[in-house]
Amino acid sequence: MKIFLDTANLDELKKAASWGIVDGVTTNPSLIAKEGVAIEEQIARICDIIDGDISAEVVATEAKAMVEEGTKLAKIHKNIVVKLPLTRDGIQACSALSKEGIRTNVTLCFSPAQALLAAKAGAYIVSPFVGRLDDIAQLGMELIESICTIYGNYGYQTQVLAASLRSPLHVAQAAEIGADIGTLPFKTLDMMFNHPLTDKGLEIFLKDYAKAFAEKK
Ligand code: E4P
Numbered sequence: 001m002k003i004f005l006d007t008a009n010l011d012e013l014k015k016a017a018s019w020g021i022v023d024g025v026t027t028n029p030s031l032i033a034k035e036g037v038a039i040e041e042q043i044a045r046i047c048d049i050i051d052g053d054i055s056a057e058v059v060a061t062e063a064k065a066m067v068e069e070g071t072k073l074a075k076i077h078k079n080i081v082v083k084l085p086l087t088r089d090g091i092q093a094c095s096a097l098s099k100e101g102i103r104t105n106v107t108l109c110f111s112p113a114q115a116l117l118a119a120k121a122g123a124y125i126v127s128p129f130v131g132r133l134d135d136i137a138q139l140g141m142e143l144i145e146s147i148c149t150i151y152g153n154y155g156y157q158t159q160v161l162a163a164s165l166r167s168p169l170h171v172a173q174a175a176e177i178g179a180d181i182g183t184l185p186f187k188t189l190d191m192m193f194n195h196p197l198t199d200k201g202l203e204i205f206l207k208d209y210a211k212a213f214a215e216k217k
Helices: 010-018 029-035 039-049 063-074 088-099 112-120 130-135 140-154 168-177 186-191 196-215
Strands: 002-006 024-026 053-057 080-085 104-109 125-128 159-162 181-184
Touching: 002 010, 002 186, 010 039, 010 186, 024 181, 029 039, 039 053, 039 063, 053 104, 063 080, 063 088, 080 088, 088 104, 088 112, 104 112, 112 125, 112 140, 125 140, 130 140, 130 168, 140 159, 140 168, 159 168, 168 181, 168 186, 181 186
Parallel strands: 002 024, 002 181, 024 053, 053 080, 080 104, 104 125, 125 159, 159 181
Antiparallel strands: none
């Protein structure tokens, strides 16, 4: 499973990039707003840090304007994937941009039927939101499972990106189901390293080693 970072924060991206395990980045208007820098500028900076798919989301809500905005965003860098909401206009824009060879990520997907529409429109990626479904007491991970089954049934090429992943457990479950990509905040990625037995084991190894060689001196 490819790991994307769900952030527009450059320090987080640099830190994660140094670990050599980040395959791409997703952003959304809220994440861009948090950084306080215009989208074109911030996305260009992100492209300088991570060499992989970088999702940049439109804020237009009408198909024609979405296509115009998406076309501009796509010109920022060859790695840009234009993110569009799963609305009627978003799907219309997705079809149009896909026909032009511009890669799209259809976001805010909350049902298998919506995911089918994204695939039909030629989306490069679909983003079903796991955590936000869990928040309303629905099993978000079941959505990932359904979409993977549907896409598998018909051989759709659209990649399933498990979004709104909030814990290492979410990440592992998405990988077990076979999602193509998981996008997670820096905090979740950082948590994935942790295991008390790793810390304890390393402490013992180092202590034993130091003791053995200290005794020979
Ligand atoms: C996906 O592309 C979204 O930006 C993101 O995963 C949403 O996550 P949240 O529900 O934690 O805000």
